[in-house]
Amino acid sequence: MLTDRINNITYSKAMKIAGNVIELKNKGVDVVDFTAGQPDFPTPDNIKAAAFEAITQNKTRYTKNPGLTELREAVINKFKHDNDLHYAENEVMVSTGAKQCLFNAILSLVSKDDEVIFQSPYYTSYPHMISLAEGKSVEIKTTDKSNFKITKSMLENVITEKSKVFILCNPSNPTGAVYSKSELEELAEVVIENNLYVVTDEIYEKIVYDQNKFVSFASLSSEIKERIVVVNGVSKAYSMTGWRIGYCAANKEIISAMNKIQSHSTSGANSIAQCASVEALNGDQSSVESMRNEYQKRRDFIFEKLNEIDGLSVSKCQGAFYLFINIEKLIDKKEIKSANDFTDYLLNEFNVAAIPGTVFGTDGYMRISFATSMDTLEKGVERIKHAVESLS
Ligand SMILES: Cc1ncc(COP(=O)(O)O)c(C=O)c1O
Incomplete structure (x- = not known):
């Protein structure tokens, strides 16, 4: 059946x-x-108050498919201020959790038998999403001996003519590894040389310890930015997992493709949760x-x-x-x-x-x-x- x-x-x-x-x-x-x-x-009180307010004001209808204008503006500002990344309105969108952003991105970029590279240990949904897109998972094994990170040569070694997408989870679930700027620069060279596209899952961006500094992969150069879908969301940073709001940014062709999928699947994310997320991104960050x-x-x-x-x-x-x-x-x-x-x-x-x-x-x-x-x-x-x- x-x-x-x-x-x-x-x-x-x-x-x-x-x-x-x-x-x-x-x-x-x-x-x-x-x-x-x-x-x-x-979830912090100011964010919950914004949701109550949205209900009182009857913000209960479908929103625009890629998300409320106010929320997309908040996302654009977030990328600008936190990551020095500059996106236009048609280069960002909001979905039902980072998970839907990942799925929309993979369905947009992966054709049958395309190879999608990622490191293991991996976030458990990646291979399943790739399989649903009829792509082929290519894992690069890492261990605690290399701090669960891959190097330039490890990425080079798995490239074939079928390689299409590289997924990088940074900071990583499940290992907590965080890539430094120089480590990302090395990987970016391989990405550009081999015309790969990248999906960077940066949902844990705000949870980084000690002297480690988070660097968004797309912020390295305009050349790499063109090839990257940056995925993020409010779930982990603002303790909003149940609200189901994720957001992402990429070049306008990719975002437009992702929008098409979303228009025929969810018609956009929950309106109340989007209003709450505007407050999450724009409000008090303490x-x-x-x-x-x-x-x-x-x-x-x-x-x-x-x-x-x-x-x-x-x-x-x-x-x-x-x-x-x-x-x-x-x-x-x-x-x-x-x-x-x-x-x-x-x-x-x-x-x-x-x-x-x-x-x-x-x-x-x-x-x-x-x-x-x-x-x-x-x-x-x-x-x-x-x-x-x-x-x-
Ligand atoms: C690495 C990673 N990416 C994406 C997600 C999904 O996030 P969301 O709740 O925004 O869909 C999770 C949730 O556990 C995660 O750990």
């Missing part, structure tokens, strides 16, 4: 694990949940920094505690709110044969939920989200310690 297109993709395993956690919690089990791919803070500070405190705490556990090897993430932990030393201890076995063991015997690296294309690791309270982090880290000790 179903198409090959659908049979070739699977339901998000991360969502399945999150569903299992909800079931356990409903049964009264005290589960420590480290699976969350979203901020745990409420909540963004206070959430970032809080994540940094939590990261420092959990990084130190997990690193003390013999058997785990933890790299300090530079951005986002995840630690991608190497658990290879635990493989072959008792019944543990893979990251899946270890995360099942953690959940079933110690009531801690984490996501196995296999969900992100990489066995031997697990992802912990620290977008949760300090109390939860303390409790969870103690349980992980007991779980690891019980294996020796």
Whole structure:
């Protein structure tokens, strides 16, 4: 009955694990949940007030397909002030989450059998979106030894005459790696030499730690900017995951193609959420920094505690709110044969939920989200310690 297109993709395993956690919690089990791919803070009050105001003023109709003019203006200003990127009105658009921006971009740029390059560990939806576009995923494997980053030669090595698009997630989900300007410059050379198009997923832009500085790939030169679709959104920076607003920028030909898809799929994003997003981008930004500070405190705490556990090897993430932990030393201890076995063991015997690296294309690791309270982090880290000790 179903198409090959659908049979070739699977339901998000991360969502399945999150569903299992909800079931356990409903049964009264005290589960420590480290699976969350979203901020745990409420949406800031000024943004919620803008949504109430939009309802009161009856801003409840379809908006323009690429988004409210005020929101697109706010997006243009954001790119100008934060990233020194200059776009015209017909070069930006708003969609139902960064996810729809990614999907619109991939459907616009990828034809049957085109090769799409990205690094693993990867954001779990990329290969499925590529498969729905009938493209071919080409993964470049990275590990903690290279800080989960690819180099110029690693990108060059996978280029063929079928290479069309390179997807870069920076800062990365699941590893938290953040590319420096010089690292991006090296990758840009390969992109230009080989006429690739790039989709940069910059949804974690505002969550960067220590001395690391976020650089938007498109800001390197006008030549590279022409080839890039920049994807961003309000979900992570403003704790607005449920509002479902993403935005993107690219040359007008690509944006016009993405608009066509959107006009026949969603007819544009939710009007109330768009009004709230105008306030998110234009209003007081102090909540963004206070959430970032809080994540940094939590990261420092959990990084130190997990690193003390013999058997785990933890790299300090530079951005986002995840630690991608190497658990290879635990493989072959008792019944543990893979990251899946270890995360099942953690959940079933110690009531801690984490996501196995296999969900992100990489066995031997697990992802912990620290977008949760300090109390939860303390409790969870103690349980992980007991779980690891019980294996020796
Ligand atoms: C790397 C990455 N890109 C895109 C998204 C989707 O963001 P949105 O909620 O705006 O659709 C996520 C959400 O987890 C993500 O981690």
